[in-house]
Amino acid sequence: EVVLTQSPGTLSLSPGERATLSCRASRSVRSRFFDWYQQRPGQPPRLLIYSAFTRAAGIPDRFSGSGSGTDFTLTINRLEPEDFAVYYCQQYDSQPPYTFGQGTKVEMK
């Protein structure tokens, strides 16, 4: 099983600042099998980034994904009030289970 470790656990930032979220895999994951999700309180997760770099439909360009192998990053430029949420990474390379990270909470400072 591929374990995904997200850091930091919580990120305290102000609107307009940049958020940098990390996800580290216990073994190498092919980029095309790596996604990011956003979950606002009381809401289901929403697909943000798929295949490590590609924004899902309707996702603003202030969200970007990067990385390869075991280290992936989600960057949110110029945080908007609606961006304060929990973010999960997910991998689906090789065999099940397809795993998620434990989440990074971006909270307002």
Place this chain on the structure above:
Amino acid sequence: QVQLQESGPGLVKPSESLSLTCTVSGGSINDIYWSWIRQAPGKGLEWLGYVHSNGEFSSNPSLRSRVSMSIDTSKNQVSLNLNSVTAADTAVYYCTKGSTGQYDPWGQGTLVTVSS
């Protein structure tokens, strides 16, 4: 656009079975993979498995033989059945479109509590 709505009992007794239904509207259920993912209170996301209208099915090894999924194309519904539940199965259960990743869209989720 496709919308998903989960439904089922909110309370299940330990050792009994949990059965949930996901109704798909705004699109066909055919030739598409559908997954179930759950989230224990205050916790992260756990993939449970996926099912396809052709009968293909895959599940999380951690659930062993407790889980099954099916599709009723006549009703545009996806079903989840989880046997021998314990308190550890208390979670919000989501259905979503997709097999292994790129899950989009998601239903709103339904909370299932396992308690006597």
